[in-house]
Amino acid sequence: MARTAIPGRLTKRAGWWVARLVERREETATACTLVLEVPDWPGHLPGQHVDLRLTAEDGYQAARSYSVSAPADGERIEVTVQRVPDGEVSPYLIEGLSVGDQIEVRGPVGGYFIWRMTEPAPVLLVGGGSGIAPLMAMIRARRAAGSRVPFRLIYSVRSERDIYFADELRRRVRDDQGLDVAYVYTREVPESSPARAHRIAVADLNTHGWPPQLEPTNFVCGPTGFVEAVSDILVALGHEPRRVKTERFGPTGA
Amino acid sequence: MDYVDGNMLAGPLQEVFAVDLTTATGRCASCGQTGPVAALRVYSNAPGVVARCPSCTEVMLRLVRTPNSAWLDLRGATFLQIPMPAESFTTPGPVTM
Ligand SMILES: Cc1cc2nc3c(=O)[nH]c(=O)nc-3n(C[C@H](O)[C@H](O)[C@H](O)COP(=O)(O)OP(=O)(O)OC[C@H]3O[C@@H](n4cnc5c(N)ncnc54)[C@H](O)[C@@H]3O)c2cc1C
Ligand SMILES: [Zn+2]
Numbered sequence: 001m002a003r004t005a006i007p008g009r010l011t012k013r014a015g016w017w018v019a020r021l022v023e024r025r026e027e028t029a030t031a032c033t034l035v036l037e038v039p040d041w042p043g044h045l046p047g048q049h050v051d052l053r054l055t056a057e058d059g060y061q062a063a064r065s066y067s068v069s070a071p072a073d074g075e076r077i078e079v080t081v082q083r084v085p086d087g088e089v090s091p092y093l094i095e096g097l098s099v100g101d102q103i104e105v106r107g108p109v110g111g112y113f114i115w116r117m118t119e120p121a122p123v124l125l126v127g128g129g130s131g132i133a134p135l136m137a138m139i140r141a142r143r144a145a146g147s148r149v150p151f152r153l154i155y156s157v158r159s160e161r162d163i164y165f166a167d168e169l170r171r172r173v174r175d176d177q178g179l180d181v182a183y184v185y186t187r188e189v190p191e192s193s194p195a196r197a198h199r200i201a202v203a204d205l206n207t208h209g210w211p212p213q214l215e216p217t218n219f220v221c222g223p224t225g226f227v228e229a230v231s232d233i234l235v236a237l238g239h240e241p242r243r244v245k246t247e248r249f250g251p252t253g254a
Numbered sequence: 255m256d257y258v259d260g261n262m263l264a265g266p267l268q269e270v271f272a273v274d275l276t277t278a279t280g281r282c283a284s285c286g287q288t289g290p291v292a293a294l295r296v297y298s299n300a301p302g303v304v305a306r307c308p309s310c311t312e313v314m315l316r317l318v319r320t321p322n323s324a325w326l327d328l329r330g331a332t333f334l335q336i337p338m339p340a341e342s343f344t345t346p347g348p349v350t351m
Contacts, residue, residue, distance in 0.1 A: 112292030
């Protein structure tokens, strides 16, 4: 059977399959990117996620969702995981899994929180902490396709040390035309910045987002409370709710 | 209580259905609000997941997976409208999976 153009629709759609960790990259003190090799990977769209499943010796299983953070590179996919203290799965992914180890993967899944390169609307990405993961997949896919759709990213982090993909983002702002990045620091502001530490607010979204009249697509991703706050502000600023796409990663965070 | 959103239902529901249901539009039987499944509030309390209406917080969908079956309770939804590409209807043929 020919492979389908819509990742995850037909190919092995229902199954879990065995992947191997081939590389690990540290992003921050509490997060790392895992590069997995998944045989027969059908490809994915930026914003889709996978479910990762661990099985204990007694047969107990735990599965969690992780966004793909980069476009597919053949059979290689990347996920970027933040260590949640006392978490069941994320500490194991970060500390317990060695290069060469196997893990079960299901996906790619999710058709809602995706950016389609054929859509001409300007894009606002708003990420909190690890919520940058699917947004980075979009930024990288845009570059890989040579797309000129204007992108703005507002990235909320506790401090400069908590920025994922910091070097690459700096480089992309310089080299990828039409990409702007603004940071919001919630705890500790770098010395070079005149801003004060604060949680993302109306002024940040007004200044660094797009006016609703341009009908941008807004992608908001991060901890649940962060996503609620940002999407409420965007709707209050006049963005149509269906143009505010959200993905909630779970409790607390940034 | 802690929750995520309907995006996380993509994997579990893909085990059951041939299409992505997170982009389906659902109507809440309790308050009448319509919206994407991806925007529901999802609470995982093993062995299942419960998805609530983001507007009135009533349960719209409940999915429980057992070793040999999946229980999908959709009592809280009056309908699900599922985007389907036209070619699904114009290319009948043997199921290849
Ligand atoms: C669609 C989707 C995509 C996701 N993509 C990513 C991703 O790209 N990168 C990533 O790191 N995570 C992502 N997550 C979150 C991830 O699925 C897990 O929830 C997270 O890694 C915690 O799992 P755990 O087993 O370590 O913690 P658990 O054992 O599930 O929870 C331990 C404790 O931490 C709290 N908790 C759970 N999740 C979080 C969280 N995200 N932040 C803070 N506290 C939490 C719980 O309430 C509990 O108190 C995504 C979630 C969804 C639904
Ligand atoms: Zn309702």
